[in-house]
Amino acid sequence: MKHPYLRYLRPENVPTVFCPGCGIGIVMKALFQAFDELGYETLERFVFVSGIGCSAWIPSPHILADSVHTLHGRAIPVATGIKLVKPNLNVLVIGGDGDIAGIGGNHLLHAARRNMDLMVIMINNQVYGMTGGQLAPTTPYGMKTTTTPYGNPEEPMDTCDIVASAGANYVARWTVGHYLQLKEAFKKALEKQGFRFVEAVSQCPSRVSSRIGLSPADHIKYYLKNSVDIKKADKLTLEERMVRIIVGEYADRDKPGYIERMRMVVGK
């Protein structure tokens, strides 16, 4: 029997190009399960937009749908242009933490502020994966990467916190170890208007797990052990915040999205 989620994939690109043990496979499955449970037989009414990076390769060329694979950091504005011209299509951005929060951080901030009607999935492997495991804005304090050989001196950014305060309708972070919660977050995000942001903390077996001496499975267990529920996050010290992973929903609102607001002011 054919796996039911294969209907969302281009058959000629299975198996995928991702490294064995990469967390991307888990994110894809959770997303496909969300599509399935919401009753999407095909993804004909979706447009996937991505930038550059391993995570940006999820839609292009794997997902069986229209997709636009753009520049490093610029997926959100391209997606914005598509959505404003074709408001009836579901526009979904998928990218890495470097792509979305690093080089594309300004677009992320402003799309959230506008409450632009887009869903963004950010796969946070805490490094720049495709280019060899360099420092990312999300790299935990103290972590060694190829460009922080003595350990990262910087405080990592809590992307969800920023996106939530900028005004997005829905914001959540889960690790790939929290499979069911991640899938539920995707479902919730898919059903909403406005800007929706789901961050999936995901292991990079080639650039991180191997360097810190963990198998991909042990890396997921490490994420689970290191996670803190957002309800308890207030109690964390600054030092703990710089290395722990806060999980849960940062925002869940139903403000009008950008397109609705634009129609209200332009009067049509």
Added chain:
Amino acid sequence: MSGKFFWSGNIAIAEGALRAGVKFYAGYPITPSSDLMEYMARELPKRGGVFIQGEDELSSINMVIGASIAGAKAMTATSGPGYSLMQEALGLAVMLEVPLVVVDVTRLGPSTGQATKSGQGDLMQARWGRHGDQYTVVYTASTPEEAYKIAIKTFNISEKLRVPVTFLIDELTAHLWETVRVPEDIEVIERRLTGTRTEFFDSDDPRIAPPMPILGKGLNVLYTSSTHDAYGYRKTQDPETHRRLVKRLKEKVVGNTREIFEYEVEGDPDGGEVGIVAFGSVARVAKETMGILEKEGIKASVLNLLTLWPMNYDLLKKFTENMDIIIVPEMNLGQLVYDIYQVRDRDTVYPYNKIGGGEPIYPRELARFIKEVMKR
């Protein structure tokens, strides 16, 4: 809409774009282009389009790319610093074969330079500002009336060839108010679309752009900035796919030079004592200079270039070969003059370059220079 209108160059461009059917504008404020943007902010929603102010030029141009992929004729306007920021995305538009128009209202660089003053220093950037081998189209205009017509032509060529087009207009022309005669009939080209799975990114005749796929129709389109095959599948190792794609993208532009090319000759095109080759506000100055020279018995002709890339070298050669001397006045330190060097011996080609303060090249000053050169 036809008749006479009193417009600035920038407004003429906006009106030309609207006549051509522009439905999307994203931009970021920068003098001397902001008035064009403000005009669009007001007009576009009334005429069935969408306007958005981006958080920067990177977002603006990328929004324009998205809008065009989604099916709208789309544009932005900016000036030097913003145009520099847009270069990477223009390369993306070349690779994805996305039609769009960027207006660069040229000011005086380098960098912030003399920000609001006129200049023509962006010519080479418009041609070659992006990495990798890539070919795009560059237009310009010397009057608001030309700006209106050229604005329509930028969209026509962009849509027909699936290529990003830059419209360079110097600040002097952009902010010059003048009567514009708008004709009743004017050709507007619509892009070719496909609702079936055909070759979205290849064509047997490289001069013909493949039709653009419609999103949301189950075509499973793959647009990618990487080297790709006819259906958009990444082919980042195969040398043949890369050669075929990049050569086709070049031929699509260069092979259509005749159709793309717009120019105007004032005076005798077949020869004379002085041939002046110029563009933008300087072409206008050159025509004025012709009159001064004529009174003194000197026979001059002006080639006013409205297309700056791809260059029609046959035309340049024909215009220059029977002139005693060629004068190339520019509001930069010499960029267009290199095209003349390609078709004619340098000994009789005289650049006249003026920058600073946005001061135009005055007709008397150019006439003086020409007379001085003729004595050499």
